Amino acid sequence: MSLWWAVIATCAGCYLLKYAGLAAPRKVLDHPAVQRFATVVPVALLAALIAVQSFGQGFDWPRTAGLAAAVAALLLRAPFLVVLVVAALVTGLLRISGM
Amino acid sequence: MSARHDAVRAGLGVGLAVGVSGLAFGAAAVTAGLSVAQACALSLFAFTGASQFALAGVVAGGGALVPGVAGALLLGARNGLYGLRLAFVLPARLRAFTAHGVIDETSAVAFAHPGAARAGFYATFASLYVTWNLTTFLAAAGASAVADPSVFGLDAVGPATFLALLWPRLKESPEDRKVALAGVVIALAATPFLPPGVPVLLAAAGALAVLVR
Numbered sequence: 001m002s003l004w005w006a007v008i009a010t011c012a013g014c015y016l017l018k019y020a021g022l023a024a025p026r027k028v029l030d031h032p033a034v035q036r037f038a039t040v041v042p043v044a045l046l047a048a049l050i051a052v053q054s055f056g057q058g059f060d061w062p063r064t065a066g067l068a069a070a071v072a073a074l075l076l077r078a079p080f081l082v083v084l085v086v087a088a089l090v091t092g093l094l095r096i097s098g099m
Numbered sequence: 100m101s102a103r104h105d106a107v108r109a110g111l112g113v114g115l116a117v118g119v120s121g122l123a124f125g126a127a128a129v130t131a132g133l134s135v136a137q138a139c140a141l142s143l144f145a146f147t148g149a150s151q152f153a154l155a156g157v158v159a160g161g162g163a164l165v166p167g168v169a170g171a172l173l174l175g176a177r178n179g180l181y182g183l184r185l186a187f188v189l190p191a192r193l194r195a196f197t198a199h200g201v202i203d204e205t206s207a208v209a210f211a212h213p214g215a216a217r218a219g220f221y222a223t224f225a226s227l228y229v230t231w232n233l234t235t236f237l238a239a240a241g242a243s244a245v246a247d248p249s250v251f252g253l254d255a256v257g258p259a260t261f262l263a264l265l266w267p268r269l270k271e272s273p274e275d276r277k278v279a280l281a282g283v284v285i286a287l288a289a290t291p292f293l294p295p296g297v298p299v300l301l302a303a304a305g306a307l308a309v310l311v312r
Contacts, residue, residue: 003132007133007141007154008140010168015198018147018199018200019198021180023186024183045299047302048283048286048301049286050261051287052286052290053257056295063258066255070262074263083259084116
């Protein structure tokens with residue numbers, strides 16, 4: 001398989017996967033069990049993603065501190081964008097300072 | 100009007116903040132041995148970060164391309180699950196176009212703004228698409244000149260974004276807290292043993308467990 005074919009297959013496959021959910025038959029989407037599942041599943045996926053992105057490649061002290069700072073900002077009811085900036089700043093500053 | 104305003108602002112912010120990670124992808128792709136055109140093609144047409152990084156990683160490691168593509172698609176599979184819910188809030192008329200934008204970030208912003216899900220989705224899609232592709236190109240074209248984005252703490256922005264978007268639901272619903280906890284435990288427990296992408300998909304089983312109960 002040449003590299004270009006791998007690139008094209010990845011692009012086509014990723015698009016079809018995105019399309020498949022949106023284009024699921026109405027009968028499937030309207031089924032109560034599917035609706036319940038579809039309402040809850042983003043919470044499971046995004047929570048898992050937070051965990052894997054944060055700790056999947058091993059424990060990293062500055063990144064963990066950045067995430068903890070984000071939690072603190074959320075508890076203090078900081079606006080959404082402030083939470084992101086706080087996380088990046090704390091992580092970045094701790095890295096620059098060599099911790 | 101204010102709900103719409105909030106959703107659009109969050110979407111634009113997420114798009115800019117997360118989109119800058121295109122720098123990391125562009126640099127990783129070219130370092131791995133992909134051409135600038137191939138790196139840009141992936142950002143333009145695959146447009147789902149985790150899958151793109153996975154393919155670049157396999158190329159870098161000199162791994163076989165067929166399982167490499169399969170791994171990238173495994174990571175893209177969760178986008179199909181988001182669609183099951185987004186199908187109710189996004190216009191069916193534009194489906195072929197809209198589908199291209201169904202990824203973690205757009206879905207998270209849409210779900211976090213139930214009153215203005217559509218505005219949140221498209222604002223995130225637009226700003227993330229432009230930023231992601233621009234930064235991919237910049238880094239791919241001048242890979243060696245770009246500093247490692249992890250220096251700026253950008254690797255903390257992804258998880259912080261999803262956490263901030265989930266926060267209101269976690270605060271309000273004990274059931275969602277249970278689902279989230281199950282997802283975290285399943286994904287972290289599975290990570291050492293399963294290929295990338297599978298642990299997060301497996302976490303969807305955490306949602307199933309709550310349903311069955």
